[in-house]
Amino acid sequence: MTAVSIRCDTCDADIVLAEHLRTAECPYCGSSSVVERPPSTDRPVPTFALGFVVDQARAISIVQTWARSRGPFAHSGLKAAAVERTRGVYLPAWLYGARASADWxxxxxxxxxxxxxxxxxxxxxxxxxxxxxxxxxxxxSLAGDYDAFVNDVIVTASNGVDNASLEEVEPFDLRALRRYGPEVLAGWIGEEATLSRDDCLSQARDEATEELGDRLGAHMPGDKHRDLRFQLALHDEVADLVLLPVWVFALRYAEGKPPVRLLINGQTGKAAGRVPLSVPRILLAVLLGVGLLVALLIAVGVIG
Ligand SMILES: [Zn+2]
Structure with a gap:
């Protein structure tokens, strides 16, 4: 396959896609400031990939259901846009594991x-x-040691999808991981790992520490506990670059304004996104509501 490499100037995502998928808009943010760039040679190669389970028809129907659920205050045109703007993307992420020992x-x-x-x-x-x-x-007062493994911490390596957004569509079923080969990307849009490995790993350590803190809390004896403090050391760290299947619906009403975006887990169909409300529609609804109230008050004789 002939691949085309593009960069989005708005969200800084570096995207690789097959020639026939060549797009004038960023699949992540709907921005039209995308430029072709030479293929990069210095980016880490993924170790594993998870395949898509949710197909395009199902992804589009998830977007349409979501657009409907936004109710009367959502912008019109949202449902219609679903068909052309729902794209399957392989999102790069680091899969992190370590052995942890804590004094608490x-x-x-x-x-x-x-x-x-x-x-x-x-x-x-x-x-x-x-x-x-x-x-x-x-x-x-009680003190002790706690040892545990974490092996399923996922942090984004993408400039296009931040970690908080990725967390909203987790978990992924990591039992389905398989070795990465370039054929995985055939027919799909892929993003290169644009964030640095060091930054991602420090984020992964924070997440691992937070998860272990929760587990440590659950491990405490007694009916309840307070003032839990711990010193945690992480050993035998493992970090693999993985490609995660996500469907992205992105629509931008105006350059300079944030896009409407829905992210869908390509394995489970779990979706999360935000949509700006249409101010004219809200004002109209408020005016209608006030009008109805006045009419009602007149009818019962409070006014008039
Ligand atoms: Zn973008």
């Missing part, structure tokens, strides 16, 4: 019940003595 300390709380007596006034105005139960917590 925390306050562990054990709950117990006390029965207390109190005096109150009953319905007839008599002073009476009653009992009630109350839950108290006894706190003690």
């Amino acid at each position: 300390r925390a306050q562990i709380g054990e709950e117990y019940t006390v029965i207390e007596t109190y005096t109150t006034t009953d319905a007839k105005g008599n002073t009476v003595t009653r009992t009630r139960t109350r839950t108290e917590t006894e706190w003690r």
